[in-house]
Amino acid sequence: MKAAKVLLHLFCTLVLLAGSASLATASAxxxxxxxxxxxxxxxxxxxPHFWERMFGxxxxxxxxRDDYRKDLQAVxxxxxxxxxxxxxxxxxxxxxxxxDKDGKIAYNFSYVDQIYDGLLARGVRPFVExxxxxxxxxSDPSKHxxxxxxxxxxxxxxxxxWDAMIRAFAQHLVARYGIDEVAKWYFEVWNEPNLDxxxxxxxxxxxxxxxxxxxxxxxxxSPRLRVGGPATAQAAWVTAFLDHVHKVxxxxxxVSSHVYGDDTSRNVFHDDRPVSRGDMVxxxxxxxxxxxxxxxxxxxxxxxxEYNASYANLPDVTDTVFMGPWLANTIRECAGKVxxxxxxxxxxxxxxxGVVRTPFYGGFGVIAEDRIPKPAFNAFAMLHRLGDVxxxxxxxxxxxxxxxxxxxxxxxWNYAPPVAHGPxxxxxxxxxxxxxxxxxVSHLAPASTATVWRLDTGHGNVIALFDRMGxxxxxxxxxxxxxxxxxxxxxxxxxAVHDGRIALDVPPQxxxxxxxx
Numbered sequence: 001m002k003a004a005k006v007l008l009h010l011f012c013t014l015v016l017l018a019g020s021a022s023l024a025t026a027s028a029x030x031x032x033x034x035x036x037x038x039x040x041x042x043x044x045x046x047x048p049h050f051w052e053r054m055f056g057x058x059x060x061x062x063x064x065r066d067d068y069r070k071d072l073q074a075v076x077x078x079x080x081x082x083x084x085x086x087x088x089x090x091x092x093x094x095x096x097x098x099x100d101k102d103g104k105i106a107y108n109f110s111y112v113d114q115i116y117d118g119l120l121a122r123g124v125r126p127f128v129e130x131x132x133x134x135x136x137x138x139s140d141p142s143k144h145x146x147x148x149x150x151x152x153x154x155x156x157x158x159x160x161x162w163d164a165m166i167r168a169f170a171q172h173l174v175a176r177y178g179i180d181e182v183a184k185w186y187f188e189v190w191n192e193p194n195l196d197x198x199x200x201x202x203x204x205x206x207x208x209x210x211x212x213x214x215x216x217x218x219x220x221x222s223p224r225l226r227v228g229g230p231a232t233a234q235a236a237w238v239t240a241f242l243d244h245v246h247k248v249x250x251x252x253x254x255v256s257s258h259v260y261g262d263d264t265s266r267n268v269f270h271d272d273r274p275v276s277r278g279d280m281v282x283x284x285x286x287x288x289x290x291x292x293x294x295x296x297x298x299x300x301x302x303x304x305x306e307y308n309a310s311y312a313n314l315p316d317v318t319d320t321v322f323m324g325p326w327l328a329n330t331i332r333e334c335a336g337k338v339x340x341x342x343x344x345x346x347x348x349x350x351x352x353x354g355v356v357r358t359p360f361y362g363g364f365g366v367i368a369e370d371r372i373p374k375p376a377f378n379a380f381a382m383l384h385r386l387g388d389v390x391x392x393x394x395x396x397x398x399x400x401x402x403x404x405x406x407x408x409x410x411x412x413w414n415y416a417p418p419v420a421h422g423p424x425x426x427x428x429x430x431x432x433x434x435x436x437x438x439x440x441v442s443h444l445a446p447a448s449t450a451t452v453w454r455l456d457t458g459h460g461n462v463i464a465l466f467d468r469m470g471x472x473x474x475x476x477x478x479x480x481x482x483x484x485x486x487x488x489x490x491x492x493x494x495x496a497v498h499d500g501r502i503a504l505d506v507p508p509q510x511x512x513x514x515x516x517x
Contacts, residue, residue, distance in 0.1 A: 008314050009508055028266065028369075029507060030433055030434065031433060031434040031435065031436040032399060032433045032434070032435050032436065033435075033436045033438060034395070034398070034412075034435050034436065034437050034438070035197045035438045036350065036393060036395055036400075036437065036438070036439050036440070037399055037440045037441075037442070038391055038392075038393055038400045038408070038410070038439065038441045038442070039391065039392070039441075039443060040391070040402065040406075040441055040442065040443040040444050040516070041143065041443040042391050042392055042440075044389040044390050044391045044402060045246050045336075045389065045390050045402075046388065046389065046390075047211065047335065047386070047388050047389055047390035048388065049339055049386070049388070050334070050335070050339060050340050050341055051327070051330070051331050051334070051341050051343070052079040052080070052081050052343075052380060052384060052422075053081055053082055053083060053340045053341075053363070054081060054082065054083035054084065054085060054127055054303075054305070054340050054342035054343075055075060055081055055083075055084055055085075055342055055343050055344075055345060055346035055502075056084075056085045056086065056305070056306055056342050056343065056344035056345040056346070056351055056364075057072075057084055057085070057086045057345045057346055057349075057350070058086060058301060058345065058346060058347070058350035058351055059086055059087045059088035059091065059093075059149060059351070059352075060086050060088045060089045060091065060094050060115055061088065061091070061093045061094055061111065061115070061153075062086075062349050062350070062351070063084075063086070063118055063119065064114055064115060064118070065114045065349060066384045067347075067349050067371060068347060069118060069122065069197065070371055071346060071347035071349060071365070071367045071371060072084070072119075072122055072346065072347070073122055074367060074373075074377075075346045075347070075366060075367065075373070075377070075380070076122060076123055076124060078377065078380060078384060079380050079381070081124065081346075081382050082123075082124060082125055082386070082480070083124065083125050083126070083127040083186070083195070083340070083342070084119055084124050084125075084126060084127060084346070085126075085128075085129055085188070085342050086129065087117070087129055087131060087132065087151065087191055088131070088132060088149070088151055089128065089129065089130070089131070089337075090130070090131060090132060090133065090165075090411065091132055091134075091149070091151050091152075092134070092135060092136050093111075093149065094111045094112060094115070095108050095110065095111055096108060096112055096165075096169070097113075097134035097136045097137060097165060099136040100137055105136065105137075105161060105164070105165070107165070107169075107172075108158055110221065111171050111301065112169075112172075113176065116176075117171070117476075119469070120177070120181075125185055126185050126186075127185070127186045127188065127305065127342070128185060128186065128187045128188065129188050129190070129191055129231070129305075130166070130188065130189050130190060130214055131151070131189075131190045131191050132145070132151035132152055132153055132190075132191075132197070133151075133152040133153065133154055133155070133156065134152070134165070135152050137156045137157065137158070137161050137162055137165065138152045138154045138155075139154045139155050139156060139157040139223050140152075140154045140199070141154075143199050145197075145205075146195060147198060147352045147353075148351050148352060148353060148354040149351060149352075149356075151197075153196065153197050153198055153199045154199040154200070155199065155200045155206055155209075155210060159209075159213050162210075162213060162214075162217075163213055163214075163216075166213075166214055166217035166218060167217050167218075167220060167221055170182075170187075170217070170218050170221040170222070170225060171221050173302065174186075174221060174222060179222055179307065182222075182225065183222070183224040183225060183226070183269065185225075185226070186226050186228065186253075186254065186303070187194070187214075187218055187225060187226060187227045187228075188227075188228055188229060188231050188256050188305060189210065189211045189214045189227065189228070189229040189230070189231065189293070190210060190211075190229070190230075190439070192232060193207035193210075193230065193231065193232065193235055193237075194207075194230075194232045194234070194236045194237055194256065194275060196506050197234050199485050200504070204237060204240065204343075205374070207229075207230065208241070208244045208510075209331075211229050211230065211241075211245070211250065211460040212245075212250045214227070214249060215227045215245075215250050215251045215252065215451055216250065216251065218251075219251045226253040226254065226406065227251055227252065227253055227258050228252055228253050228254035228255060228300075228303070228421040229241060229252070229255075229256060230255075230256070230257070231256045231257065231258070231305060232257050232258065233257075233258050233259075233263075233306075234257075234258070234259060234267045234268050234284070235257045235258070235259050235268050235284040235285075235287055235288050236257065236268075237257075238255055238257060238288050238291045238292065238295075239291045239294075239295065241255075242255070242291075242292070242295040242296065242297055242300075243295070243296075244283040245392070246295075246296040246297070251298065251318070253300070253301075253511045254300055254301040254302070254303050254339070255288065255292055255297075255300050255301070255302050255303070256302075256303045256304070256305045256416060257284075257288055257304060257305075258304060258305060258306035258307065258344075259281050259284035259285070259304065259306075259307055260280070260281070260307065260308055260310055260311035261277035261278055261280050261281055261308065261309040261310055261317075261326070262280070262307070262309075262310050262311060263280055263284070263311070263398075268270065268280070268283075268284050268287070269283075269287065275299055276417075277309060277310075277317075277326070277417070278326060278329055278330075278415055279333065281304075281307050281309075281330050281333075281334065282330060282333035282334040282337070283333075283340050285302070285304060285333075285334050285337050285341075286337055287301055288302055288304075289337040289338065301339040301340070302337070302338045303338070303339055303340045303341070303342070304338055304340075304342065305342045305344060305490050306344040306365055306448050307330075307341050307342065307343060307344065308343060308344045309322070309323060309326050310362070312393045313319050313361055313362035313363060314362040314418070315352070315360055315361060316418040316419055317362065317418045318362050318363065318364060318374075318376065319360045319361075319362055319363070319368070319374055319375070319463060320418065320419075320461075320463055320509070320516060321375040321430075321455055321456055321457055321460075321463075321509045321510070321511075322375075322376060322416070322417075322418050322419075322430070322509050322510065323374075323375055323376040323379050324375060324376075324378070324379040324382075324413060324455040324456070324510065324511030325397075325413035325414060325415040325510065325511050326381070326415065327376070327379045327383065327418070327511075328379070328383060328399065328411045328511055329396070329397075329413065329415055331383065331399065331411075332396070332399050335390065341374040343366070343380075344364050345364040345365050345366075346365060346366055346367065347365040347366070347367045348363035348364070348365035348367060348368050348369050349365070349369075350363060350364060350365060355431070356369045357473060358471075358472075358473040358474070359372055359466070359475065359483070360374075360463065360466055360471070361444065366380060368462075369512060370475070370483075371391070372462060372480065372483045372484050372487050373454055373462065373484070373487035373488060373489075374462065374463075374487065375460060375461055375462070375463070375487075377487070377489075378455050378460040378487075378489045379455055379511060380487075381489050382411075382453045382455060382489070382511065382513040383411060383513065385409050385453070385513055385515065386399065386401045386409045386411060386513070387401035387402045387403035387404070387407065387408075387409050387516060388401070388403065388404065389401060389402045390402075391408075392481070397412065397413050397414065397415065397435065397500070398410060398411065398412050398413070398437070399411040401481065406445075406517075407515055407516065407517045408441060408444070408515070408516040409512065409513065409514070409515050409516075410439070410513070410514045410516070411512070411513050411514075412435075412437050412504070412506055412512045412513075412514065413510065413511045413512070414432065414434070414435040414506040414507060414508050414509065414510045414511075415509075416430045416431060416432040416508035416509045417431075419431065425480060427459060429508075430457065430507070430508035430509040431508060432508035432509075433508070434505050434506065434507050434508070435505070435506045435510075436503065436504075436505050437503065437504055437505070437512075438503045439502045439503070439514075440499070440500060440501050441500040441501075441502075441516060442498075442500055444497065444500045445470075445517075448497045448500070448516050448517060449494055449495065449496065449497060449516075449517065450494065450495040450496075450502050450514055450515065450516055451492045451494055451495075451514070451515040451517070452492055452494070452495060452504065452512055452513070452514050452515075453489065453490075453492045453512065453513045454490065454493075454510065454511070454512050455489075455510065455511045455512075456506070456507050456509060456510035456511070457507065457510075459490050460487070460488070460489050460490050461486075462483055462486045462487035464486070465482065465483060465486040466483060469483075490510040497516065502514070504515075
């Protein structure tokens, strides 16, 4: 029976791909037609690439691994991202802090230097999350988070020792890299103190105490060092945080928070409003954006230092082509409300739940274990081609942009929810109608052509091959090479443009990026 289901699925997939493989000029009977008009000469508005300026990653010490660094180089080459954020620069495995038998504190910067040197050598700066608590300084060294590497989450037993460590840390970075360089970094105080990553009681008041000490210690080294918070999950505490720092005069240079597509309205908005996975991230961004505008600091930059479609390990979400339209729509909705967003994470060199047990388990990374590109990697590479001016376009499934050289770059997508699979995992095609896009672009140069990149079930989708292999938990070396090849972004296709008009079909969960030049 299972074999029959798989054969039926393969047949249906082939039928779907046959209907959408060509860049059609006439819609299929079941297609939804979307007509778009774009003026290539319109003034437009600035469109900085906020969604790809930073990525998150597994804990700090993983940055010493060869596969981590190779994944970093691959994502940097595809997106040009400038910052990386991770947990645990103060954790035991980095070895920064020790207390000798006489109770004296000493610092060892060996791994800290190797970690940051490796990032900078690859063109990426640290977005420094200041945490977690060194056990030598902890008020309770036995209290650990449930993560596989068990960071200590307690407040310091003596704030004078914490302050001294922060000053020594910042002084060392400035001495090694120079203030002109380190002033371009960001320093974020802790991670998600409103959850179980912070053991202070009451959580908010004790976190604010930690923030005040940390921010002042950093600024005592140089006022040019940028510090912010509250680094909360679920877009929490921002109003209270800004009220607090204003009241006590604590330094603050940016606001940071986190949100995921499957966070609930009860946790984010404290009500039961219906919000889909496709809209949750940007509704939370808008909430915090409005809170900053209403605060004593209306011009502070907003940084969402973690975001993704899911905080859980859902193979049907973060491993699949669903991420293409999800990411594109998130960019559309969040534009103009946030300075920088950090997709969590760039790589599945990642051990919060333990050592990776299979390449496609719903990990956060855009690159799977064994350096296999996921569809999300291709989505980022495609959307990197968008320009830095956004052109007027009233659509919930398209973006129109212009580059400095005059090239028009459009993103077209067909959002459809993830396909939920049972425990036996029988893959199936995304549900929904094909979208038939008819574009009418005025003021194009004569004899323009279109170059089209695609991501859907039949393009740039390594999961299709992994499914055909039977989803092996530990692929052979030959299978890994095949998966790497299947995960690569497929080459673009060229289309003729007739009087500024072009038409193409995008299947459910599909994304297309079109260059007109």
